[in-house]
Every structure is written in structure tokens, then in C-alpha cells.
Amino acid sequence: MGKLAGKKLLLLGERDGVPGPAMEACLKDSGAEIIFSATECFV
Amino acid sequence: MDLQNQQRVKDAGEKYGTDCVVILGSSDAEGAEIYAETVTAGDPTYAGPLAGVSLELPVYHVFDPIIRAECDPAAWEEQISMMEMVLDPDALAEAVKGMREQYSKDVIEE
Amino acid sequence: MKVGIKSYSYCLNHAPETGSHYGGTPYEAFHSGKEQEFLDALPKHLQSYDSARHYAPNQTYIGGISYEEFEALPSGWVNNPLPDEKANRYGKFGEIMPEDEFLGLISACDEFELVWLEKSFAEAVSAKLAQDPVITEAIVKRVVRPKNMHELAEIDTEVKDRDGLYLYHDGKPVGCVRSGHPTDQCLTAHVLLENLAGKASGVLALLHLLKNSGLDPKDLDFVIECSEEGAGDVGQRAGGNFAKAIAEVAGCVNASGCDVRGFCAGPVNAMINAAAQVASGARKNIAVVAGGSIPKLFMNARDHVKKGLIALEDCVGSFGVLLVPDDGTMPVMRLDVLGKHTVGAGGAPQAVTSALTFEPLQAAGLTFADVDRYAPELQNHEITEPAGAGNVPLANIKMIAALAVMKKAIEKSEMMNFIKKHGTIGYAPTQGHIPAGVPFIGPACELINEGKIKRSMIIGKGSLFLARLTNLADGASFLIEAPEKVEAPATVSKDDIKAMILEVLGEVAGKLA
Numbered sequence: 201m202g203k204l205a206g207k208k209l210l211l212l213g214e215r216d217g218v219p220g221p222a223m224e225a226c227l228k229d230s231g232a233e234i235i236f237s238a239t240e241c242f243v
Numbered sequence: 244m245d246l247q248n249q250q251r252v253k254d255a256g257e258k259y260g261t262d263c264v265v266i267l268g269s270s271d272a273e274g275a276e277i278y279a280e281t282v283t284a285g286d287p288t289y290a291g292p293l294a295g296v297s298l299e300l301p302v303y304h305v306f307d308p309i310i311r312a313e314c315d316p317a318a319w320e321e322q323i324s325m326m327e328m329v330l331d332p333d334a335l336a337e338a339v340k341g342m343r344e345q346y347s348k349d350v351i352e353e
Numbered sequence: 354m355k356v357g358i359k360s361y362s363y364c365l366n367h368a369p370e371t372g373s374h375y376g377g378t379p380y381e382a383f384h385s386g387k388e389q390e391f392l393d394a395l396p397k398h399l400q401s402y403d404s405a406r407h408y409a410p411n412q413t414y415i416g417g418i419s420y421e422e423f424e425a426l427p428s429g430w431v432n433n434p435l436p437d438e439k440a441n442r443y444g445k446f447g448e449i450m451p452e453d454e455f456l457g458l459i460s461a462c463d464e465f466e467l468v469w470l471e472k473s474f475a476e477a478v479s480a481k482l483a484q485d486p487v488i489t490e491a492i493v494k495r496v497v498r499p500k501n502m503h504e505l506a507e508i509d510t511e512v513k514d515r516d517g518l519y520l521y522h523d524g525k526p527v528g529c530v531r532s533g534h535p536t537d538q539c540l541t542a543h544v545l546l547e548n549l550a551g552k553a554s555g556v557l558a559l560l561h562l563l564k565n566s567g568l569d570p571k572d573l574d575f576v577i578e579c580s581e582e583g584a585g586d587v588g589q590r591a592g593g594n595f596a597k598a599i600a601e602v603a604g605c606v607n608a609s610g611c612d613v614r615g616f617c618a619g620p621v622n623a624m625i626n627a628a629a630q631v632a633s634g635a636r637k638n639i640a641v642v643a644g645g646s647i648p649k650l651f652m653n654a655r656d657h658v659k660k661g662l663i664a665l666e667d668c669v670g671s672f673g674v675l676l677v678p679d680d681g682t683m684p685v686m687r688l689d690v691l692g693k694h695t696v697g698a699g700g701a702p703q704a705v706t707s708a709l710t711f712e713p714l715q716a717a718g719l720t721f722a723d724v725d726r727y728a729p730e731l732q733n734h735e736i737t738e739p740a741g742a743g744n745v746p747l748a749n750i751k752m753i754a755a756l757a758v759m760k761k762a763i764e765k766s767e768m769m770n771f772i773k774k775h776g777t778i779g780y781a782p783t784q785g786h787i788p789a790g791v792p793f794i795g796p797a798c799e800l801i802n803e804g805k806i807k808r809s810m811i812i813g814k815g816s817l818f819l820a821r822l823t824n825l826a827d828g829a830s831f832l833i834e835a836p837e838k839v840e841a842p843a844t845v846s847k848d849d850i851k852a853m854i855l856e857v858l859g860e861v862a863g864k865l866a
Contacts, residue, residue, distance in 0.1 A: 243783055243785070325706070
């Protein structure tokens with residue numbers, strides 16, 4: 201059982217950093233529920 | 244932080260409390276720190292829905308070793324590994340850790 | 354398949370007062386009523402027109418100093434103003450126009466009595482605009498059309514009773530933008546100001562483009578506009594067409610035009626679109642033009658004010674590029690290998706970077722080091738770093754270098770060298786679509802013409818997710834290369850042509866008989 205099991209994940213990504221969908225792909229089987237994933241752009 | 248995203252964090256935080264874990268993908272340590280502060284102590288710019296709202300959510304950078312260990316290795320390789328060479332993973336994880344240690348509740352046990 | 358890059362223009366419109374009232378961040382702060390402290394402090398953090406002209410990134414943008422000169426400057430540009438002789442209004446590519454003249458130009462671009470300027474102000478700026486070498490007599494006259502000039506009392510009424518917005522100079526109202534409709538949210542004074550400022554700055558870029566190319570406005574065939582503004586009404590909120598509206602003011606009577614959109618990737622997509630039309634022979638020539646954005650002014654000013662810095666996001670940026678058939682004498686844009694971020698590629702930075710750099714290079718039989726200069730993003734980091742947004746150009750060059758390592762094109766230990774040698778330092782205002790690669794088209798062509806580089810890659814990336822239509826990012830890229838000298842065609846004399854015509858006419862006459 202992973203450390204994130206049962207948690208609710210809020211993923212706040214950045215276009216020129218790690219975008220939301222990339223984090224989503226990595227954490228979708230972590231046992232946690234992804235509540236939302238967003239990507240922001242500062243430029 | 245985008246006002247709409249602040250609202251989404253606020254809604255989730257109010258519904259699920261500190262069962263929520265916020266994971267950041269910020270490129271800049273200072274920016275990551277401000278985001279971490281926003282979801283724990285409240286919006287320091289006082290512009291958004293989290294102004295004066297202390298959700299105290301556990302918050303991590305995706306490069307924090309605790310989070311990285313929970314990621315699917317193949318997906319990490321494909322999606323994030325290149326950015327490990329581009330960004331400063333340790334500085335980003337540390338910046339968020341600083342805020343987490345001050346303001347977060349129910350952090351993940353190491 | 355290649356097209357020639359005949360000329361380019363880059364302009365800035367200094368607009369600190371318009372920006373501090375109507376830039377997205379201050380405007381939002383004003384309406385939320387929560388950030389009075391920020392709004393009160395912002396005017397103290399503005400820089401004068403003179404300072405904006407002495408600011409090295411601005412001079413680099415308009416071609417007042419060369420990119421190589423800029424690169425050699427010490428960092429901390431705001432604390433190292435350029436000497437007076439390098440701080441002119443006009444550069445090789447364009448100009449930095451002061452705000453009062455910009456308001457005059459906005460008024461000249463208005464066809465619907467939407468912009469009113471106070472009479473004495475309008476007369477003064479009309480006279481100033483007359484001194485600008487690219488501003489036509491027709492534009493100068495339009496600033497002082499009676500229907501666009503009003504008394505201050507009438508301007509006050511328009512703002513107070515009819516939802517108009519003041520235009521300011523030296524802290525005082527000097528005019529207003531009127532509301533275009535009592536209920537339509539696409540025609541509010543704020544939206545119309547945004548669109549008219551986009552149009553006016555696009556006009557300035559097109560006028561400089563025509564001057565730089567020596568092309569008669571009447572000979573321009575087509576305009577493609579690629580800003581991020583949306584002009585329309587409630588029935589079609591981004592119907593367009595900025596391109597044609599801009600061409601009209603610039604006197605391009607034989608041109609038509611259309612708009613291409615794609616967030617910050619718009620300009621690169623527009624370049625590809627235009628180049629394809631020129632290469633196919635569908636158009637004789639195309640001007641790719643974009644005006645700038647009022648809402649992006651002072652986007653990061655909250656942080657600049659908080660840190661006691663100058664709020665540098667005070668310039669509306671614009672650009673123009675003229676594409677013509679390749680004749681072997683000018684730098685060319687290649688159409689055979691284009692970077693294309695596909696729907697299926699996903700949003701991971703390595704997938705995006707690969708689609709925009711590695712894949713087209715591989716298709717061209719080239720490797721990473723064959724591109725002398727990459728221009729992925731050119732935002733000025735002196736603006737973004739204090740706002741916690743990092744150094745975007747550097748991050749993007751690092752992504753290319755990191756991908757080169759992953760593809761085993763370079764060693765990891767060579768990354769920093771690669772970045773220094775093949776990267777670009779940002780100098781463009783944070784105007785969204787403006788910094789996305791295209792500012793470097795000019796410097797790249799100059800460096801090619803001077804024989805200093807052979808190849809540059811221009812990359813634009815767009816954050817499509819901002820519109821809440823899709824989570825996808827977007828991106829496109831193309832290569833600019835030195836021309837291949839073409840063999841001079843065998844010459845045909847007038848007598849030869851005469852003989853051929855007589856021969857054909859003789860045949861025709863024979864058939865008719």
C-alpha cells in the first residue's frame with residue numbers, strides 16, 4: 201500500500217515546469233484519487 | 244495562483260480537509276514557495292478566495308523524494324525525467340518543505 | 354520548399370498609464386476592491402518614456418542595438434541603462450512610441466466614433482505623429498477628425514453616464530473609449546480599447562514593415578494577423594478580422610487578410626500558414642503581423658510593487674514579417690520540415706520539446722548542434738524572475754539541451770556549453786504571443802546576412818488549456834536558413850521575346866484564316 205493511498209490529490213502544474221497531465225500520468229496508480237489537475241502559465 | 248484554481252483548492256480543502264494532498268509542478272523555487280503558502284497559510288497576495296483562509300493542507304513538490312517514490316517509474320521516465328535535468332529538483336522540494344513544516348497538518352509520514 | 358524572408362519590423366508602444374488602469378491585473382484588482390494598496394502604489398513604480406528607451410531589452414527588440422551587443426551586456430539591465438546614443442526612439446526594426454502618440458494612433462484607427470480625445474490634446478499629438486517617418490498624412494489627419502474630438506465635459510459625461518473609460522496622460526483624463534453597446538459584453542469600452550490598441554499597434558508594425566522592405570503599400574497582397582485578441586460581438590465573439598482592418602489604415606488597398614489564432618503559438622502558426630500560401634503561388638507576398646495586448650500590461654506588477662521594483666511591463670509589443678518567393682538572395686524559411694505538436698503527443702515537456710525540435714531535425718537529416726541558435730521563448734527574465742515565474746527562455750533552452758542528452762546527441766557534461774552557444778537570452782515584453790520565438794526572426798536574418806550563423810529555429814508554444822476547451826498544450830516550429838545561391842537563369846533579350854510573340858501571333862493568325 202503506497203503512502204498516498206486513500207488521499208485526495210490536487211495537482212497544480214506549470215507549463216514551463218511539470219504540467220498537470222504529466223503528474224496525473226505518474227500518480228494515477230498511486231492509490232490516491234485525483235480530485236483535479238491544472239496547469240498554469242505565467243507568460 | 245490563478246483565482247479559479249484557488250477556488251478549486253478551497254472547495255476540495257473544505258470538503259475533504261487534510262486528506263487532500265497538494266502536489267506542485269512549479270519551475271521556480273520562489274514561485275513554489277508562494278503556492279505552498281497559499282494552500283497552507285492562505286493567499287499572501289490577498290487577491291483570491293484563499294486570502295485569509297488557512298487550509299493547512301499537506302503540500303509537496305512533485306520532485307520531493309516522498310512523492311517521487313509513489314510515482315509510476317515508467318511514466319516518470321516518459322513524462323518528467325527530462326525536467327529533472329532542466330529544473331533544480333532539490334531546491335524546489337526544499338522550498339515547499341519549508342512552508343509545509345511551518346503550516347501543514349497531517350503530512351505524509353516519512 | 355522555401356520562402357524568402359524579405360523584411361521584418363518590431364515596435365513597442367509605451368503605455369504605462371493605460372496599462373496601470375486597464376492591464377488585466379490592475380483592472381481586476383480595481384474591480385475586486387480588495388487591493389487598494391497595490392493600486393495606490395503602482396503609479397510610483399512606473400518608468401518614464403525616457404527610461405523605457407534606455408532599457409536594453411527594449412532597444413534590442415526594436416533593433417536599436419544588435420542581438421550580439423545585447424548578449425554581451427552585463428545582466429541587471431534595469432540598473433545599467435544604455436548610453437544616450439544607443440537610446441533612440443527609432444531602431445533598425447521599428448520604434449518605441451510614447452504613450453500620448455499611441456493614444457492618437459488608437460484614435461486614428463477608430464471608425465465608429467468610439468475614441469474621443471480632448472481637442473487640444475488631439476491637436477498636439479497629431480502634430481507629434483506628423484514627425485514620425487512612417488505615419489502617413491492620412492493618419493495624422495484622422496487624429497483631428499471633428500467627430501473624434503470633444504470637450505472634457507462631454508468626455509466626463511460619456512464615462513460617468515454611459516460606461517466609457519477614461520484615457521490618461523500625465524495623470525489627467527485626455528479622452529475616453531466609449532462603450533459600443535448597452536448590453537453586449539463583447540463591445541464594452543474595455544474590450545474595444547483592447548481591440549483598438551491591438552489594431553493600432555499592428556498598424557505601426559505594418560507601416561515599419563513596409564518602410565523596411567521598400568514595398569509600396571499598394572503592392573501588398575495579403576495580411577495574416579496573429580495576436581491573441583478577439584474582435585466580434587455577442588453573435589460571434591472573436592469573429593475577426595484584425596488583418597484587414599490593419600491593412601486598411603496602412604493604405605494597402607490591394608491587400609486582403611485574415612486572422613490566425615493559437616495563443617502564444619499563433620505567430621509561428623501564422624508564419625507557416627503564410628509561407629505555404631506564398632510558396633504555392635496562391636499569394637504574391639504576405640505580411641504576417643500582430644499587434645500587442647493591453648491586458649498583459651503589468652501582469653506581474655503585484656510582485657514588482659511588493660518587492661520595490663520598477664514595474665517593467667509597460668510596453669505593448671508588435672511585429673511584422675514580409676514573406677516573398679525565394680530568389681536565393683535572402684534568408685529563407687523552410688517548409689519541408691516543420692515542428693508539429695500532435696494531439697497524441699501529450700503535454701509532457703519532453704514530448705513537446707521532441708515534437709518541436711528533435712523530430713523536424715531528424716526529418717531534415719540534421720542534429721541538435723546543426724541549429725546555431727534556438728529561439729523558443731524570449732520573455733525578459735528581469736520581469737518574470739521577481740514574480741516567481743523563473744527564467745522562461747533559459748528553462749526552454751535547457752529543455753532542448755536535456756533532450757539532446759537523452760537522444761545521445763550531446764554528453765550531459767556539455768549541456769551548459771550547448772545552452773550558451775545555441776541558446777538565446779530573452780528581451781521581449783511579456784505580451785503572450787509576442788515573445789514566442791518570433792522576435793528572433795529579425796536578429797536571426799541579420800546574423801545570417803552577416804555570415805555569422807547558418808541556421809536558426811523559431812519555436813512557439815501555446816497554453817491552450819487557458820481557454821478551458823482542452824487540456825492540451827500546443828506548439829509549432831520552423832527553421833530559418835541562409836539562402837542557397839541560385840544559378841542565374843539564361844538571359845532572354847527583348848528581341849528574342851519580340852520574335853517569339855510574332856511567331857505565336859503568326860500561328861494564331863494562320864489558324865483564324
